Amino acid sequence: MILPEFDPESTSTADLKPTLDLLADLLISTTHLAVLQHLLEAEESASYWVPLSTDDPNPQSTALALLDAGAHKLVIPLTLLSQNPDAFADLPVDRLAVSTTLTDPQTAHHLDPVLQLVSAYLVTFPATDPADIHANLALNHLVSLGKTSLLPTGGARRVVVRLPNIVSTPDLVAQLDRAGLDLLVNASDLTTAKNEPEKLNLGAAYAASLTSDRPDGLFPTLVVDERDVALGLVYSSVESVTESLRTGQGVYQSRARGLWHKGATSGATQTLIRVAVDCDKDTLKFVVRQHGAGFCHLNTLTCFGHPRGLTALSRTLQGRKQSAPAGSYTARLFSDADLLRSKIMEEAGELCDAKSKEDVAWEAADLVYFALTKCVAAGVSIEDVERNLDRKARKISRRKGDAKPSKQEVAPKKEQDPTPAPIPVASRIQMQHHTHSTLTPAERSKLLLRPIIDSADIISRVSPIMADVRARGDAAVLDFTHKFDRVRLTSPVIRAPFTPEAMRLDLQTQHAIDQAYDNVWRFHDAQMDRTPLVVETMPGVTCTRFARPIERVGLYVPGGTAVLPSSALMLGIPAKVAGCREIVIATPPRPDGTVVPEVMYVAHKVGASCVVVAGGAQAVAAMAYGTESVPKVDKICGPGNQFVTTAKMIAQNDSSCMISIDMPAGPSEVLVIADADSNPAYVASDLLSQAEHGADSQVVLVAVAMPPAHLAAIDDQIHEQASRLPRVEIVRQSIPKSFVLSVETMEEAIRFSNEYAPEHLILHTRDAEKLVEKIDNAGSVFVGEFSPESCGDYASGTNHTLPTYGYSRMYSGVNTHTFLKHITAQQLTPAGLDALGDTVMRLAEVEGLEAHRNAVAIRVRDLRN
Ligand SMILES: NC(=O)c1ccc[n+]([C@@H]2O[C@H](COP(=O)([O-])OP(=O)(O)OC[C@H]3O[C@@H](n4cnc5c(N)ncnc54)[C@H](O)[C@@H]3O)[C@@H](O)[C@H]2O)c1
Numbered sequence: 075m076i077l078p079e080f081d082p083e084s085t086s087t088a089d090l091k092p093t094l095d096l097l098a099d100l101l102i103s104t105t106h107l108a109v110l111q112h113l114l115e116a117e118e119s120a121s122y123w124v125p126l127s128t129d130d131p132n133p134q135s136t137a138l139a140l141l142d143a144g145a146h147k148l149v150i151p152l153t154l155l156s157q158n159p160d161a162f163a164d165l166p167v168d169r170l171a172v173s174t175t176l177t178d179p180q181t182a183h184h185l186d187p188v189l190q191l192v193s194a195y196l197v198t199f200p201a202t203d204p205a206d207i208h209a210n211l212a213l214n215h216l217v218s219l220g221k222t223s224l225l226p227t228g229g230a231r232r233v234v235v236r237l238p239n240i241v242s243t244p245d246l247v248a249q250l251d252r253a254g255l256d257l258l259v260n261a262s263d264l265t266t267a268k269n270e271p272e273k274l275n276l277g278a279a280y281a282a283s284l285t286s287d288r289p290d291g292l293f294p295t296l297v298v299d300e301r302d303v304a305l306g307l308v309y310s311s312v313e314s315v316t317e318s319l320r321t322g323q324g325v326y327q328s329r330a331r332g333l334w335h336k337g338a339t340s341g342a343t344q345t346l347i348r349v350a351v352d353c354d355k356d357t358l359k360f361v362v363r364q365h366g367a368g369f370c371h372l373n374t375l376t377c378f379g380h381p382r383g384l385t386a387l388s389r390t391l392q393g394r395k396q397s398a399p400a401g402s403y404t405a406r407l408f409s410d411a412d413l414l415r416s417k418i419m420e421e422a423g424e425l426c427d428a429k430s431k432e433d434v435a436w437e438a439a440d441l442v443y444f445a446l447t448k449c450v451a452a453g454v455s456i457e458d459v460e461r462n463l464d465r466k467a468r469k470i471s472r473r474k475g476d477a478k479p480s481k482q483e484v485a486p487k488k489e490q491d492p493t494p495a496p497i498p499v500a501s502r503i504q505m506q507h508h509t510h511s512t513l514t515p516a517e518r519s520k521l522l523l524r525p526i527i528d529s530a531d532i533i534s535r536v537s538p539i540m541a542d543v544r545a546r547g548d549a550a551v552l553d554f555t556h557k558f559d560r561v562r563l564t565s566p567v568i569r570a571p572f573t574p575e576a577m578r579l580d581l582q583t584q585h586a587i588d589q590a591y592d593n594v595w596r597f598h599d600a601q602m603d604r605t606p607l608v609v610e611t612m613p614g615v616t617c618t619r620f621a622r623p624i625e626r627v628g629l630y631v632p633g634g635t636a637v638l639p640s641s642a643l644m645l646g647i648p649a650k651v652a653g654c655r656e657i658v659i660a661t662p663p664r665p666d667g668t669v670v671p672e673v674m675y676v677a678h679k680v681g682a683s684c685v686v687v688a689g690g691a692q693a694v695a696a697m698a699y700g701t702e703s704v705p706k707v708d709k710i711c712g713p714g715n716q717f718v719t720t721a722k723m724i725a726q727n728d729s730s731c732m733i734s735i736d737m738p739a740g741p742s743e744v745l746v747i748a749d750a751d752s753n754p755a756y757v758a759s760d761l762l763s764q765a766e767h768g769a770d771s772q773v774v775l776v777a778v779a780m781p782p783a784h785l786a787a788i789d790d791q792i793h794e795q796a797s798r799l800p801r802v803e804i805v806r807q808s809i810p811k812s813f814v815l816s817v818e819t820m821e822e823a824i825r826f827s828n829e830y831a832p833e834h835l836i837l838h839t840r841d842a843e844k845l846v847e848k849i850d851n852a853g854s855v856f857v858g859e860f861s862p863e864s865c866g867d868y869a870s871g872t873n874h875t876l877p878t879y880g881y882s883r884m885y886s887g888v889n890t891h892t893f894l895k896h897i898t899a900q901q902l903t904p905a906g907l908d909a910l911g912d913t914v915m916r917l918a919e920v921e922g923l924e925a926h927r928n929a930v931a932i933r934v935r936d937l938r939n
């Protein structure tokens with residue numbers, strides 16, 4: 075067989091790539107990790123062999139990362155493998171190949187010691203004479219290695235040779251094949267075109283390895299769908315294989331009609347997904363995506379009738395999605411996400427409870443039905459799910475597979491693990507890169523946007539929750555807590571005074587909270603408006619403005635993926651400084667139904683009247699409308715996920731509950747401006763500190779006139795630091811959605827940042843303090859390399875509840891004024907009224923408001939008589 079070699083960084087062979095993918099095995103000739111990563115992520119059906127570089131400083135972890143990312147075979151240079159065979163000894167043999175160049179045939183035996191470690195040899199012979207292939211000592215030795223025993227996982231070792239000084243022809247392929255050797259052919263030497271005789275035709279080269287035991291020389295060809303369901307049996311010829319690869323369609327050899335482009339007349343065409351050959355190379359398998367009524371001329375999917383099982387269910391659901399009658403149960407399932415969610419949860423519960431074989435099969439079938447409905451509703455096919463399973467199966471570093479804490483009814487109390495987390499090995503964690511000068515205006519505008527949230531969908535999920543809490547009060551809050559937080563509580567409220575046990579902390583934590591409290595208090599206390607504003611606008615006319623606290627405030631402290639006692643400080647302190655009469659704190663429960671002692675301690679310090687043990691929209695609704703036990707408040711403040719933020723917005727617009735909110739404070743973001751003076755490790759650490767908040771966090775690096783090596787150092791730091799984080803799985807989701815923007819000047823950087831209006835802005839630049847006056851939009855600015863955002867997040871004094879999504883253009887972050895309202899007053903003396911009277915009366919006349927005019931006229935008349 076041939077093994078094509080493809081260079082992803084060369085544009086000249088890019089057009090051939092989709093065809094090469096059809097042949098399954100493909101050697102990718104780059105050791106550029108980011109490029110490999112990108113290819114592996116996009117891979118749908120091919121099997122990539124990827125090389126490991128001899129220069130790799132940590133080949134063992136790169137090997138694991140590449141295999142986890144989906145590489146089918148890792149090609150390790152012989153020097154690397156021989157130096158440290160133990161480093162690769164635990165990796166699966168069927169996923170490893172060894173590569174070497176043999177200038178001296180005598181050195182072929184150097185390959186012997188690694189025999190047990192690999193399932194393939196990739197050997198380059200720079201000086202092989204084609205006439206001498208069989209006589210060649212080294213090749214013969216390789217042939218014998220290839221025939222050495224079966225692999226532990228089944229299958230045979232492959233021996234692939236690269237003969238750079240020999241022109242590749244179908245005859246050469248056939249000759250090598252008979253000796254048990256495969257030929258490596260560079261993609262630039264291959265073609266699918268009919269009129270490029272100087273190149274090797276891919277179809278002819280592929281077919282050269284086939285043998286036929288039929289008098290007509292045809293090859294029986296099994297046609298299957300992507301799930302390997304047999305659609306029918308046909309025949310192929312060299313010509314039809316060539317044509318099929320050229321067109322990417324199912325093309326066969328009809329014994330009656332010659333070359334047969336399947337579906338050309340019926341419309342039931344096939345997209346070719348993969349071609350494979352059986353173990354003795356006399357039968358082909360074509361994996362196709364079948365279009366139209368089906369493969370069979372009788373309009374059934376297969377020549378053996380209609381499909382069964384998952385294929386049948388998937389097709390039925392696809393059909394129903396197109397045509398289920400409005401109002402039918404299936405149509406409701408497709409359109410009502412909550413109904414479908416409840417069914418999936420219900421069936422999952424029933425499956426867990428099932429005992430007998432029959433019951434388990436019955437309940438599993440029900441669950442699969444609703445799970446597949448969810449897939450079809452989301453445009454996901456059963457083939458997509460199987461591809462996903464296959465990808466997961468290729469991962470070799472396994473997760474422990476414990477249930478997530480939020481999915482356990484009652485989780486044991488977390489113990490602090492004294493050993494540092496091991497470095498999780500997986501694919502490279504990397505931000506996208508853009509260059510400002512090459513962006514079109516549309517591309518630039520797109521970078522200014524945040525990941526889109528389907529607000530209509532979230533509103534439709536949050537509104538029923540809020541309505542239910544409004545109607546059923548505590549009972550609804552408890553039900554939603556059970557549903558979303560998996561905890562069955564008896565009361566949603568813990569009232570002050572809180573018990574010492576509930577607030578018990580170790581001394582170090584208590585000291586840290588106390589110090590943060592003092593700094594945040596100092597900064598917010600300084601913001602307090604204690605002295606009324608008094609202005610005599612004209613003699614005898616005195617206007618004043620004075621502040622009063624908002625009486626009752628509700629503070630939301632997030633607790634979904636991380637519990638944030640720091641948010642309790644950031645909200646509770648300004649509320650207390652402002653003098654709010656009632657402070658209510660809401661936060662989701664832990665799996666055991668309690669609230670973390672750190673939040674309880676802060677609640678106590680700020681004088682909260684109670685802690686509402688609920689999260690999400692139900693907590694917001696409880697504080698907005700009030701329930702039997704949750705006090706109704708006048709204003710709700712605090713950050714949270716999309717459910718929390720949407721609930722706050724809905725409540726604010728519902729005049730029946732009369733509340734206000736602080737601002738939309740959604741998923742955390744940071745924009746870092748860094749220049750060539752910056753420290754790559756510091757820059758990366760700041761970006762990661764926000765990327766770890768949630769999968770929807772967005773972090774941006776604006777790199778000013780930064781040399782490529784400096785940028786690469788930041789990239790490397792991001793990967794290295796991220797790989798060590800306990801929340802690496804979250805970072806893995808947020809970092810690829812985030813981006814680096816290279817700009818040439820500081821002016822461009824500031825302009826972009828002001829338009830982006832980040833929640834946090836960090837300046838890693840020379841003379842950073844001089845830039846501050848140029849900042850027009852940002853929630854909070856961190857100036858210079860020794861001012862990490864973490865200080866503001868916890869303890870320096872500024873507030874961390876800040877506007878996201880670009881709302882820093884018009885909103886301030888939480889501050890003491892958030893909890894105050896301002897009342898104005900005025901007092902006029904007789905002389906003042908006499909002096910101002912005519913102006914007011916004239917303006918009232920202009921507006922046609924006679925009673926307004928009269929209220930002044932009646933007094934002025936007295937004063938002037
Ligand atoms: N902008 C800021 O100032 C700031 C500050 C701190 C945190 N944050 C952000 O706050 C967010 C906190 O989010 P979180 O999820 O960790 O905690 P959270 O407390 O905001 O939300 C958790 C709650 O969401 C509810 N929920 C979960 N899934 C649901 C579903 N499918 N339907 C309805 N409700 C559901 C549950 O009741 C759960 O208790 C993060 O995005 C973080 O970045 C922002």
Ligand SMILES: N[C@H](CO)Cc1c[nH]c[nH+]1
Nearest residue numbers: 638640641742743867874
């Ligand atoms: N960075 C968050 C504001 O977006 C606040 C926070 C809390 N804990 C840690 N950080």
